Amino acid sequence: MKSPAELKELFENHIRTVFQDDFWKGSLYQPIQYIVELPGKRYRPILLLLTYQAVTGESPERALNAALAVEFFHNFSLVHDDIMDNDPIRRGKPSVHEVYGVNKAILSGDAMFALTFEMLIKDFPEQAVSLIREYTQISVGVCEGQMEDMELPDEAVEDVPISRTLEMLRKKTAVLLGGAMSVGAICGGASKEVVDNFREFGEAVGIGFQLQDDYLDVYGEQKKLGKRAGSDIVENKKTVLLLKAFEKANADQLQRLSALLEEEDDAAKIAGVKAIFAELGIPEATKQLIGTYFDKAQSLSQQLSHLPGYVPIGKFLEAMMQREY
Amino acid sequence: MKSPAELKELFENHIRTVFQDDFWKGSLYQPIQYIVELPGKRYRPILLLLTYQAVTGESPERALNAALAVEFFHNFSLVHDDIMDNDPIRRGKPSVHEVYGVNKAILSGDAMFALTFEMLIKDFPEQAVSLIREYTQISVGVCEGQMEDMELPDEAVEDVPISRTLEMLRKKTAVLLGGAMSVGAICGGASKEVVDNFREFGEAVGIGFQLQDDYLDVYGEQKKLGKRAGSDIVENKKTVLLLKAFEKANADQLQRLSALLEEEDDAAKIAGVKAIFAELGIPEATKQLIGTYFDKAQSLSQQLSHLPGYVPIGKFLEAMMQREY
Numbered sequence: 001m002k003s004p005a006e007l008k009e010l011f012e013n014h015i016r017t018v019f020q021d022d023f024w025k026g027s028l029y030q031p032i033q034y035i036v037e038l039p040g041k042r043y044r045p046i047l048l049l050l051t052y053q054a055v056t057g058e059s060p061e062r063a064l065n066a067a068l069a070v071e072f073f074h075n076f077s078l079v080h081d082d083i084m085d086n087d088p089i090r091r092g093k094p095s096v097h098e099v100y101g102v103n104k105a106i107l108s109g110d111a112m113f114a115l116t117f118e119m120l121i122k123d124f125p126e127q128a129v130s131l132i133r134e135y136t137q138i139s140v141g142v143c144e145g146q147m148e149d150m151e152l153p154d155e156a157v158e159d160v161p162i163s164r165t166l167e168m169l170r171k172k173t174a175v176l177l178g179g180a181m182s183v184g185a186i187c188g189g190a191s192k193e194v195v196d197n198f199r200e201f202g203e204a205v206g207i208g209f210q211l212q213d214d215y216l217d218v219y220g221e222q223k224k225l226g227k228r229a230g231s232d233i234v235e236n237k238k239t240v241l242l243l244k245a246f247e248k249a250n251a252d253q254l255q256r257l258s259a260l261l262e263e264e265d266d267a268a269k270i271a272g273v274k275a276i277f278a279e280l281g282i283p284e285a286t287k288q289l290i291g292t293y294f295d296k297a298q299s300l301s302q303q304l305s306h307l308p309g310y311v312p313i314g315k316f317l318e319a320m321m322q323r324e325y
Numbered sequence: 326m327k328s329p330a331e332l333k334e335l336f337e338n339h340i341r342t343v344f345q346d347d348f349w350k351g352s353l354y355q356p357i358q359y360i361v362e363l364p365g366k367r368y369r370p371i372l373l374l375l376t377y378q379a380v381t382g383e384s385p386e387r388a389l390n391a392a393l394a395v396e397f398f399h400n401f402s403l404v405h406d407d408i409m410d411n412d413p414i415r416r417g418k419p420s421v422h423e424v425y426g427v428n429k430a431i432l433s434g435d436a437m438f439a440l441t442f443e444m445l446i447k448d449f450p451e452q453a454v455s456l457i458r459e460y461t462q463i464s465v466g467v468c469e470g471q472m473e474d475m476e477l478p479d480e481a482v483e484d485v486p487i488s489r490t491l492e493m494l495r496k497k498t499a500v501l502l503g504g505a506m507s508v509g510a511i512c513g514g515a516s517k518e519v520v521d522n523f524r525e526f527g528e529a530v531g532i533g534f535q536l537q538d539d540y541l542d543v544y545g546e547q548k549k550l551g552k553r554a555g556s557d558i559v560e561n562k563k564t565v566l567l568l569k570a571f572e573k574a575n576a577d578q579l580q581r582l583s584a585l586l587e588e589e590d591d592a593a594k595i596a597g598v599k600a601i602f603a604e605l606g607i608p609e610a611t612k613q614l615i616g617t618y619f620d621k622a623q624s625l626s627q628q629l630s631h632l633p634g635y636v637p638i639g640k641f642l643e644a645m646m647q648r649e650y
Contacts, residue, residue, distance in 0.1 A: 028472040046596060080435060103409040104433060110438065111468040117442050118461035121454060125441040128453040129446060136443035143436040147353040151430060221381060 021050035044180040051184030057308030069120040077108040101219030120322040138179035145171025174206025201300040230270035329641040351560030356433035369505040376509030394445040404434040463504035470496025499531025526625040533618030539564040555595035
């Protein structure tokens with residue numbers, strides 16, 4: 001069985017081979033090559049290949065195009081998200097709309113998405129219907145997550161239940177991680193039960209992962225974050241931490257929290273919100289919540305451990321969770 | 326066999342039934358319902374249903390979701406095109422980005438496109454692979470056509486060969502008309518030869534149709550056009566008419582044409598360009614070119630006339646070509 005690092009190399013080689021074709025020189029396709037070739041962690045294709053390998057017990061060369069489809073989808077959604085969020089930087093480089101303009105970024109994104117469907121099924125014609133059904137659910141779910149993410153800032157903090165932010169995180173990120181695994185399992189011909197387990201497994205990891213992100217934004221080491229700690233607090237982002245604080249706060253704390261949302265001195269705002277978080281035990285509660293997702297992932301992992309090529313998945317996810325990969 | 330008008334009614338009923346589901350009330354889906362419910366000619370779904378009926382000799386209820394997929398695709402491309410072209414009006418109503426904002430228009434467009442893939446294959450699982458392959462070609466082709474359409478204005482008129490504008494028209498419009506027919510034929514289980522014939526048939530009609538559009542923009546009655554005649558001339562649009570004029574012009578005419586491209590008085594510009602068109606026989610040459618596409622469609626039509634339910638297609642296309650439908 002190949003390790004995650006070996007699969008990453010296999011996948012990067014596949015990308016290089018695919019992009020050697022002159023097809024990608026056309027002006028509709030250059031932006032696709034640009035974004036896909038930016039160095040990325042390739043979590044989704046690696047998860048897909050690991051899952052295929054787990055299910056079949058075979059080296060997953062046959063699933064490389066399906067893995068590329070999932071990576072293309074991820075990149076397509078980044079291209080359109082960066083336009084919507086007006087984000088000029090992606091993976092440390094100018095985002096696609098900065099390089100090629102908004103119109104070409106919209107259109108090349110559309111073409112990238114269009115290409116994924118045939119790419120997904122071409123080496124698994126016998127699974128075409130299941131794959132298209134699964135992939136449609138995934139891609140629509142990701143769009144729903146992005147819509148929620150765009151709409152959440154317009155709502156009053158006290159009106160947003162934690163469940164809504166969790167569902168937003170699930171759709172915006174976890175659905176595609178779970179989807180990479182469910183698609184890998186379908187490619188490998190797994191039973192519905194195994195496919196469902198992998199999907200839930202990936203989603204649990206994905207939600208845990210995103211929650212950890214929000215936790216680290218407040219409590220992480222600035223050096224590791226690569227950005228200033230506390231940016232979510234400054235932006236009044238409706239993270240689980242903030243929503244939980246609003247849920248648990250007494251009248252006095254509620255008043256202080258509401259006042260802090262309007263605070264214009266960033267350092268004072270971060271310090272003030274963190275003080276209330278500490279009073280309310282928010283860091284512990286958040287870590288506990290993250291733990292429930294990772295425990296769920298762990299337990300699903302055990303249920304899948306009988307599969308012929310299962311070995312490396314757990315460790316990879318553990319590494320993902322610790323951000324060391 | 327159902328007539329085009331009956332098929333349009335059948336299709337409109339299907340749309341109404343589909344949109345009764347609460348699913349479409351979600352904020353990601355409202356813009357989809359908005360654009361699809363704007364009154365349209367429904368050429369593409371009608372062509373798909375006519376083709377399915379032709380191939381099978383059966384009433385085409387089974388192909389309604391595939392027809393909806395093609396109509397959704399068409400509407401998705403309109404939503405994104407209207408953003409790119411900054412066009413505030415669609416079918417006489419505010420375009421989607423005017424009503425919902427650019428971000429929601431991008432995202433709802435993406436979701437609309439995502440939904441088409443499962444919609445397309447769900448009632449034809451046995452044709453899933455052929456359908457996805459065909460549909461990917463179609464959708465990528467339409468993106469290529471839109472890219473060409475965006476890039477053509479930046480080029481010098483004398484550098485653009487007529488073949489490039491024809492290829493742009495083919496991809497931007499004709500590919501989807503041909504695609505509606507090829508998809509309908511595949512749904513009906515037609516042979517590769519019949520599928521190819523339908524695709525070529527639809528593309529020939531589509532190119533002829535677009536050329537007629539460009540012809541009518543200069544020579545049509547203003548009342549029927551619904552816009553001021555000569556707008557393409559005012560905008561220096563690289564129509565086949567203008568390119569053919571550049572190709573046929575002598576040195577003197579070339580100089581006058583080039584000067585007219587810069588003319589700021591619209592009426593003088595239109596009159597001047599039309600005078601040169603007349604000198605060079607451009608209206609006749611364009612009509613002749615349109616004729617070659619419609620003749621090709623006619624001849625393909627005859628090759629397909631043996632199919633069990635073929636009857637109404639020719640007349641529908643004739644009506645389309647005469648803009649009376």
